[in-house]
Amino acid sequence: xxxxxxxxxxxxxxxxxxxxxxxxxxxxxxxxxxxxxxxxxxxxxxxxxxxxxxxxxxxxxxxxxxxxxxxxxxxxxxxxxxxxxxxxxxxxxxxxxxxxxxxxxxxxxxxxxxxxxxxxxxxxxxxxxxxxxxxxxxxxxxxxxxxxxxxxxxxxxxxxxxxxxxxxxxxxxxxxxxxxxxxxxxxxxxxxxxxxxxxxxxxxxxxxxxxxxxxxxxxxxxxxxxxxxxxxxxxxxxxxxxxxxxxxxxxxxxxxxxxxxxxxxxxxxxxxxxxxxxxxxxxxxxxxxxxxxxxxxxxxxxxxxxxxxxxxxxxxxxxxxxxxxxxxxxxxxxxxxxxxxxxxxxxxxxxxxxxxxxxxxxxxxxxxxxxxxxxxxxxxxxxxxxxxxxxxxxxxxxxxxxxxxxxxxxxxxxxxxxxxxxxxxxx
Ligand SMILES: [Zn+2]
Ligand SMILES: [Zn+2]
Numbered sequence: 048x049x050x051x052x053x054x055x056x057x058x059x060x061x062x063x064x065x066x067x068x069x070x071x072x073x074x075x076x077x078x079x080x081x082x083x084x085x086x087x088x089x090x091x092x093x094x095x096x097x098x099x100x101x102x103x104x105x106x107x108x109x110x111x112x113x114x115x116x117x118x119x120x121x122x123x124x125x126x127x128x129x130x131x132x133x134x135x136x137x138x139x140x141x142x143x144x145x146x147x148x149x150x151x152x153x154x155x156x157x158x159x160x161x162x163x164x165x166x167x168x169x170x171x172x173x174x175x176x177x178x179x180x181x182x183x184x185x186x187x188x189x190x191x192x193x194x195x196x197x198x199x200x201x202x203x204x205x206x207x208x209x210x211x212x213x214x215x216x217x218x219x220x221x222x223x224x225x226x227x228x229x230x231x232x233x234x235x236x237x238x239x240x241x242x243x244x245x246x247x248x249x250x251x252x253x254x255x256x257x258x259x260x261x262x263x264x265x266x267x268x269x270x271x272x273x274x275x276x277x278x279x280x281x282x283x284x285x286x287x288x289x290x291x292x293x294x295x296x297x298x299x300x301x302x303x304x305x306x307x308x309x310x311x312x313x314x315x316x317x318x319x320x321x322x323x324x325x326x327x328x329x330x331x332x333x334x335x336x337x338x339x340x341x342x343x344x345x346x347x348x349x350x351x352x353x354x355x356x357x358x359x360x361x362x363x364x365x366x367x368x369x370x371x372x373x374x375x376x377x378x379x380x381x382x383x384x385x386x387x388x389x390x391x392x393x394x395x396x397x398x399x400x401x402x403x404x405x406x407x408x409x410x411x412x413x414x415x416x417x418x419x420x421x422x423x424x425x426x427x428x429x430x431x432x433x434x435x436x437x438x439x440x441x442x443x444x445x446x447x448x449x450x451x452x453x454x455x456x457x458x459x460x461x462x463x464x465x466x467x468x469x470x471x472x473x474x
Pocket of ligand 2: 438460461462468469470471472473
């Protein structure tokens, strides 16, 4: 309802007030409120009415494109930034780096970064986030060195969050501790997000006791993300006992989000505490927490094709399923065996009930295979985590087809090429 009430047309400004500043302010406002369509409509109006654009407008529009992974449109806005010379603004450049990174084209981010010689902290941070998300782990550390030494830019709390995140994805425990100490030496107090990332790093690396110690000793109250990180570590390393202990702690907190309720119920189930598992499930139902529907999408020109698990609504459904059948045979010959245990253990949301063969990302990839020319990488975005079996399957698909497949899930990027993934199976 609100969306309609706030349509740009209803907010038409008096002619005298229609200048670049008022337009850019409104576009920024819409983008901040998550009214992406409205922001884009207004931007188009601004272009039609020749009110001009500024770096603020371009940066807001680019952020909308990133958030909705509208890569083609984003590239057009990049072209416009270039024409208007705003591409050298740190504001615009930072947004461009995030756009390229979020759309799975980190190379584009590097190019933008190299072209702008005078960089502010926001731009360094944007590049660091991109590197960390794309598992260019060592590049993250190198950039940090460059930034502090040559760039003469002082890092802030976001910088250290990127560094810890990079360490966490690569399992670099010692280095993570070093950065954690360094930030405090520089007078930056770690916040709950830093603790969550540190616990994530320790948990994923199997140092669960160390992780518990961090949680017990942290000076601020552990947040849901901190507990969530610990539960994730327990799940990865099969420590059901600790998981159920942590789950008790979280249950004491009272109201928690849907994501952690799922973790709780899984933790109790893994420990064989079925009653508690059922109670956690019931609480989700009572509180009306809906499991997020697993969706994957692919961009083709200015169109976005979205798939749910087992989806048969797409115009090319027949070809897509045929492609999957055909691939299935090739993959089996190459040695792929479906691991159905993931159906029970690992899958979040409502994808669990679906046959893993038709998880949304596989449909999206099959669509990419039949649609895009062979040299074009297939970029798929997904709102949930990729399950272990799909991860294996996509490795086989990249090997059998010789295609590059980039999947962004809710946590990170995977670039599959020749049977391998850049995450090194650590995600
Ligand atoms: Zn899957
Ligand atoms: Zn991967």
